[in-house]
Amino acid sequence: MSENYYDIYIKLLQRYGAQSWWPADTPFEMLIGSILVQNTSWRNVEKAMEQLKPFLSPEQIEKLTQEELARLIRPSGFFNVKAKRIKAFIAWFRLYDYEVENLKKRDREEIRNELLGINGIGRETADVMLLYAFDKPIFVVDAYARRIFYRLGNDMPVSYDGFRFILEKELPLDLLLMNEYHALLVEHAKVHCKSNPICNGCPLFDLCARRLE
Structure with missing residues (x-):
């Protein structure tokens, strides 16, 4: 298990708490x-x-x-x-x-x-x-994940599945963890790691290479 990827998850979870996604009734x-x-x-x-x-x-x-x-x-x-x-x-x-x-x-x-x-x-x-919906643990790659991991200093593959395979290899393929990780990355992108980032108070500041381009 990569301490880096798992540490990111723990820090986000500690800051934002469980997101209990997806936001839907059924x-x-x-x-x-x-x-x-x-x-x-x-x-x-x-x-x-x-x-x-x-x-x-x-x-x-x-x-x-x-x-x-x-x-x-x-x-x-x-x-x-x-x-x-x-x-x-x-x-x-x-x-x-x-x-x-x-x-x-x-x-x-x-x-x-x-x-x-x-x-x-x-x-x-x-x-x-x-x-x-189908309770299958899988890492969801979206624009927020790409932005956050790039800024943290991780040079991820351009291909969708190449990116996903790295995370799934380095993290436990656990349904709850994958569920929360995606939701936490979305929340972090909305609160701190925006297009114009708000680095002050960011829970990942100490891990971040702060590449902003």
Whole structure:
């Protein structure tokens, strides 16, 4: 285990506490939210979710036309594209009788490969689904993780999976740890490691190379 990567996790956990992610009432809401949050802020997702709430089941979304769905999720941006992606996801989810438990029984890599075969589901979205809905420990690589580890002085691979493999090799492949690590990195990026960082009071200051470009 790399003390560096694990120390980062511990320091973030001590500062921010358990985040208990994903911010959703049900696994299905989490799954839809992971598509809606692509290229937008969580605030916009919440607005879209509020409009979608009366139809927030796989069966009801399947009954909606793509145009009706797009109107409901308009606040999330790129609504026509996202409606198409949600419809594609629902068609795949139907193969498992819309049951999250059926997917939890499957092998992580098998599910991941299937998710990546769905229109509009990329690696980050697939891994978020695996981690927060299907209980599969996996490290989620997002722009926040890239920014934070770069500034700390870690030269991570450009490729998504290359980055992920390093973290998964150096850390315990534990569901709770992976769950919290991703959420804590997001929180840290919002509080301290912003585009214009606030280094004063940063819990990672002593570990940081402070590369700001």
